[in-house]
Amino acid sequence: MREIRNEQLKLSAFHDQLDNGLDVYVIPREGFKQTYAMFSTKYGSIDREFVVPGESEPTIVPDGIAHFLEHKMFEQENGEDVFKTFARYGAMSNAFTSFDTTAYLFSSTDFLDENLTTLLNYVQEPFFTDENVEKEKGIIEQEIRMYDDDPNWRVYFNLIEGMYQVHPIAIDIAGTVETIQQIDKDTLYKCYNTFYHPSNMSVVVVGDCDPAHVHALIRENQAGKKFQRQPEIERIFPDEPTPVRRARHEERMLISMPKLQFGYKDMSRPTGKDMIINEYATSIGLEALIGKSSALFNKMYEEGIVDKRFGWSYDATPRFAHSLFGGNSKDPDRVLQVVEAAFAEALQNGISEADFNRARNKMIGQMVSTLDSARAIARHFTTYTFRNADFFDIIDVMENLTLEQVNQRLREHLVPEMLTVSIVLPK
Amino acid sequence: MREIRNEQLKLSAFHDQLDNGLDVYVIPREGFKQTYAMFSTKYGSIDREFVVPGESEPTIVPDGIAHFLEHKMFEQENGEDVFKTFARYGAMSNAFTSFDTTAYLFSSTDFLDENLTTLLNYVQEPFFTDENVEKEKGIIEQEIRMYDDDPNWRVYFNLIEGMYQVHPIAIDIAGTVETIQQIDKDTLYKCYNTFYHPSNMSVVVVGDCDPAHVHALIRENQAGKKFQRQPEIERIFPDEPTPVRRARHEERMLISMPKLQFGYKDMSRPTGKDMIINEYATSIGLEALIGKSSALFNKMYEEGIVDKRFGWSYDATPRFAHSLFGGNSKDPDRVLQVVEAAFAEALQNGISEADFNRARNKMIGQMVSTLDSARAIARHFTTYTFRNADFFDIIDVMENLTLEQVNQRLREHLVPEMLTVSIVLPK
Numbered sequence: 114m115r116e117i118r119n120e121q122l123k124l125s126a127f128h129d130q131l132d133n134g135l136d137v138y139v140i141p142r143e144g145f146k147q148t149y150a151m152f153s154t155k156y157g158s159i160d161r162e163f164v165v166p167g168e169s170e171p172t173i174v175p176d177g178i179a180h181f182l183e184h185k186m187f188e189q190e191n192g193e194d195v196f197k198t199f200a201r202y203g204a205m206s207n208a209f210t211s212f213d214t215t216a217y218l219f220s221s222t223d224f225l226d227e228n229l230t231t232l233l234n235y236v237q238e239p240f241f242t243d244e245n246v247e248k249e250k251g252i253i254e255q256e257i258r259m260y261d262d263d264p265n266w267r268v269y270f271n272l273i274e275g276m277y278q279v280h281p282i283a284i285d286i287a288g289t290v291e292t293i294q295q296i297d298k299d300t301l302y303k304c305y306n307t308f309y310h311p312s313n314m315s316v317v318v319v320g321d322c323d324p325a326h327v328h329a330l331i332r333e334n335q336a337g338k339k340f341q342r343q344p345e346i347e348r349i350f351p352d353e354p355t356p357v358r359r360a361r362h363e364e365r366m367l368i369s370m371p372k373l374q375f376g377y378k379d380m381s382r383p384t385g386k387d388m389i390i391n392e393y394a395t396s397i398g399l400e401a402l403i404g405k406s407s408a409l410f411n412k413m414y415e416e417g418i419v420d421k422r423f424g425w426s427y428d429a430t431p432r433f434a435h436s437l438f439g440g441n442s443k444d445p446d447r448v449l450q451v452v453e454a455a456f457a458e459a460l461q462n463g464i465s466e467a468d469f470n471r472a473r474n475k476m477i478g479q480m481v482s483t484l485d486s487a488r489a490i491a492r493h494f495t496t497y498t499f500r501n502a503d504f505f506d507i508i509d510v511m512e513n514l515t516l517e518q519v520n521q522r523l524r525e526h527l528v529p530e531m532l533t534v535s536i537v538l539p540k
Numbered sequence: 541m542r543e544i545r546n547e548q549l550k551l552s553a554f555h556d557q558l559d560n561g562l563d564v565y566v567i568p569r570e571g572f573k574q575t576y577a578m579f580s581t582k583y584g585s586i587d588r589e590f591v592v593p594g595e596s597e598p599t600i601v602p603d604g605i606a607h608f609l610e611h612k613m614f615e616q617e618n619g620e621d622v623f624k625t626f627a628r629y630g631a632m633s634n635a636f637t638s639f640d641t642t643a644y645l646f647s648s649t650d651f652l653d654e655n656l657t658t659l660l661n662y663v664q665e666p667f668f669t670d671e672n673v674e675k676e677k678g679i680i681e682q683e684i685r686m687y688d689d690d691p692n693w694r695v696y697f698n699l700i701e702g703m704y705q706v707h708p709i710a711i712d713i714a715g716t717v718e719t720i721q722q723i724d725k726d727t728l729y730k731c732y733n734t735f736y737h738p739s740n741m742s743v744v745v746v747g748d749c750d751p752a753h754v755h756a757l758i759r760e761n762q763a764g765k766k767f768q769r770q771p772e773i774e775r776i777f778p779d780e781p782t783p784v785r786r787a788r789h790e791e792r793m794l795i796s797m798p799k800l801q802f803g804y805k806d807m808s809r810p811t812g813k814d815m816i817i818n819e820y821a822t823s824i825g826l827e828a829l830i831g832k833s834s835a836l837f838n839k840m841y842e843e844g845i846v847d848k849r850f851g852w853s854y855d856a857t858p859r860f861a862h863s864l865f866g867g868n869s870k871d872p873d874r875v876l877q878v879v880e881a882a883f884a885e886a887l888q889n890g891i892s893e894a895d896f897n898r899a900r901n902k903m904i905g906q907m908v909s910t911l912d913s914a915r916a917i918a919r920h921f922t923t924y925t926f927r928n929a930d931f932f933d934i935i936d937v938m939e940n941l942t943l944e945q946v947n948q949r950l951r952e953h954l955v956p957e958m959l960t961v962s963i964v965l966p967k
Binding site for chain 1: 621627913
C-alpha cells in the first residue's frame with residue numbers, strides 16, 4: 114500500500130496494484146457520513162474495435178455493446194436482485210456507461226464490508242444466456258427510444274455527431290435499435306473477458322474508512338478468484354480529420370422553447386499533467402468569457418435570450434476534446450451572433466487580468482467544494498486516473514496558470530472553423 | 541404555492557398542501573448536480589398503538605411492522621422492479637424506517653419528472669398477498685439476524701433499551717424474529733391505510749429544479765388518485781417514567797476491541813422553535829465539552845483510550861430525547877471515569893466563553909456546509925417539518941444562543957442519575 118499524498122489539500126490516496134492487475138485506491142475522509150465506492154472499467158462506447166489479447170486480428174463489435182454489458186451485469190445466476198442486496202445493507206447503487214468508462218457504484222453509511230463484497234462479486238460474476246440477452250434487447254430498445262425522445266439528449270448528441278467525422282464518440286452510447294439486435298451472448302462474453310479483466314479496472318473508495326482494512330478486504334476477495342495476468346488491450350481508432358463534420362444541424366421536436374448547443378472541436382492531445390494544464394487553461398478562459406459572472410452572460414441574460422441554466426463545459430481526454438455551450442433560448446441565432454462577436458473580440462484583445470483572476474478563483478472554489486463530496490471525489494479521481502493524470506493536481510495547476518497561458522489557449526481553441534451548432538426547434 | 545423564505549440563508553421552500561392533505565415542499569438549489577426527492581410518512585417503529593380513523597377502539601400492532609411495510613412497498617402488482625425503473629432513468633433509490641418516519645427516496649441528475657412519477661406511484665400502490673408477506677418474513681428474519689450480529693448496532697440498541705422502561709423506542713426497529721411472524725396481509729393494509737394516507741405524508745424535493753413545474757406534476761399525479769380526507773390519527777403512548785431502566789449493560793461478542801456507548805435520557809419536551817433552541821443549546825454544550833477540539837477529547841485521545849471516531853449526538857423529538865456518546869475503546873471504564881469527572885466539573889463551573897464560541901462556530905459551519913447537499917437538506921427538512929419545526933431556523937437559533945442558556949441546558953441534561961452505559965466486550 115503506497116500513500117499518494119497531496120500536502121496542499123491534506124489528502125491522501127492509498128494505492129495498491131494487486132497481483133491480477135487491479136488498481137485499488139482508498140481515499141479516507143474523516144467525518145464523511147457517506148462512503149462512495151466505484152468499480153470501473155476503462156471501457157466505453159468508443160471501444161468498438163480492438164485486438165483481443167492472444168488473438169492477432171482486430172474485432173469490431175456492435176454499437177452500444179458496452180452499455181448493453183452494463184445492463185446485463187445485474188443479472189445473477191442465483192436470481193439475486195443486486196439492488197435489493199445493496200438496499201438491505203442501507204446502500205444506494207447504480208451503474209453508468211460513458212464514452213470511455215463503465216462504472217458500478219454504491220454509496221452507503223454503514224456495512225461497508227458487505228457492500229464492497231457485493232460490488233466486487235456481482236461485477237465479476239457475469240451470467241449471460243441466449244434468453245436473458247434476448248429479453249434485454251426489448252428493455253434497451255425502450256431506453257434508446259426514451260433518449261431519442263428527450264430533446265436535451267438530442268440537441269447534445271446532434272452536436273457531437275456534427276463535430277466528428279469518423280470517431281466512434283459520434284456513436285450513441287446505447288447504440289441504435291438496429292445495432293443492439295446484432296448483440297449475442299458470445300460477443301458479450303468476448304467484450305467482458307477483454308475489458309473486465311482486473312488489469313483494465315480500478316476500485317476507488319472514498320469516505321470515513323480505514324485504508325488498510327479496505328485494502329485487505331479487496332485483496333482477499335480478489336485472491337479467491339482466478340485471473341491470469343493479461344497484456345495491455347490494443348484499441349484501434351480511426352484517424353479523425355481536423356474539420357468538423359457539419360457546421361450546423363437543426364431538428365424539430367414537441368417542445369415549447371428552442372434548445373441550443375454549440376461547441377468547438379479541439380485537436381490538441383496533451384497527456385498526463387499537460388492534459389490538466391490544457392484543460393484548466395481552457396476552462397478558466399471559458400469561465401471568464403461566458404461564465405455566470407461574465408459581461409457576456411449578463412448581457413445575454415438581460416436581453417432575455419438565455420436563462421440561468423445556460424452553461425458551458427470543456428471535455429478533454431486522450432481520445433477527443435471539445436467545448437460545449439448551451440441551454441434554452443427563445444432566439445438561438447441571436448445568442449450565436451452575440452457569442453461569436455464576443456469571442457472574436459476576446460481572440461483579438463485577450464481576457465483581462467481581472468476577469469482571469471475572478472474566473473480562476475471561482476473555479477478553485479468549486480474544486481475545493483468538490484472535495485467535500487465522496488461521490489465527486491470518487492468520480493473525478495477515477496476519470497483522471499484512467500486518463501493517466503492526477504486529480505489532486507488540479508488546484509495546484511490552476512494556481513500556477515498565467516493570464517498569457519489562458520489567452521494562448523483561447524486562441525488555439527476558439528477557431529471559428531471548428532465551431533458546430535445544434536438546435537432543436539418547436540414543431 | 542406559498543414561498544417560505546429565509547433571507548439570511550437566501551433559501552426558499554415552496555410549499556403547497558394538496559386537497560388530499562399531502563404536504564409538498566420544493567427547495568430549489570441552483571447549480572446542484574443532483575436532485576434528491578423524499579416521499580415520507582410520519583410513521584415509524586414507535587407507532588405500535590393507535591386508533592384507526594373511523595374506529596373507536598385502539599389497535600396494537602406487532603413490533604417491526606412499519607419496517608416490514610417499507611420492505612413490501614417494493615412489491616408491485618405488475619411485477620415491476622422499482623429499483624431497476626429508477627436505474628433506467630439514472631436515479632439511485634432507497635428507503636428507510638426510523639423510530640418515527642418511513643421514507644422513500646431517490647437521487648438523480650436527469651429525468652426528474654419520470655423519477656418523481658415512479659416514486660409517487662410505487663409508494664401509493666401497495667400490493668400485499670398472503671404469499672408475498674410469508675416470503676418476506678424469511679428475508680426480514682435474515683436482516684434481523686444481521687443486525688443482531690452487528691456489534692455497532694448491539695451496543696447502540698442495548699443503550700436505548702437501557703434508557704427507556706416502557707416507551708416503544710426500545711423496540712428494535714425491525715422487530716424480532718417472533719413478532720414479525722404475527723404480521724399478515726390484513727394488518728399491513730390496516731397500517732398502510734392509516735399511516736400512508738397523504739394527510740400523514742410529505743414530499744420534499746431539493747435540487748436545481750423549477751418549483752412551479754414540480755408542484756404541478758405532483759398535483760396532477762395526486763388528482764388522478766382517490767383519497768378521502770382523513771382526520772388526525774390518534775396515537776397512544778405509555779407514560780414513560782423519569783428514571784432509566786438500567787444504569788449499565790454488558791454483552792460479549794466476537795470483536796477485537798471493546799465498544800462503548802453511553803448517554804443521558806432527557807425528559808424535556810419543548811415544541812416548535814423551542815425544541816430547536818433546546819436541541820442546539822444542548823448540542824453546542826456537548827460539542828464544547830467533548831467534541832473533537834475539546835480538552836476532554838484530546839486528553840482521552842492522547843491517553844490512547846479513544847480513537848478519532850469517538851463521537852457524540854443529541855436526538856430531541858416530541859416523543860423522546862437523549863444524548864449518545866461512544867466509539868471503540870481499549871478501556872471503556874477509564875473513558876467513563878474521565879468523562880464523568882469532566883462533566884461534573886463542567887456542571888460546577890460551566891463551559892468557558894471561548895469554548896462556547898469555538899463550538900458554536902464549528903456547528904454553524906457544519907450546518908452551512910449541510911446546505912450544499914441536496915440529500916442533507918431533504919432529510920433534515922423532512923425531519924423538522926414532521927416535528928413541527930423549521931429546519932431553516934437552526935442557524936439563526938445558534939447565533940442567538942447565549943453562554944448562560946448553554947450552561948443552564950447542560951445542568952438540566954447531564955444529570956448523573958440519568959446516565960446509561962452499554963458496553964460490548966470481546967469474547
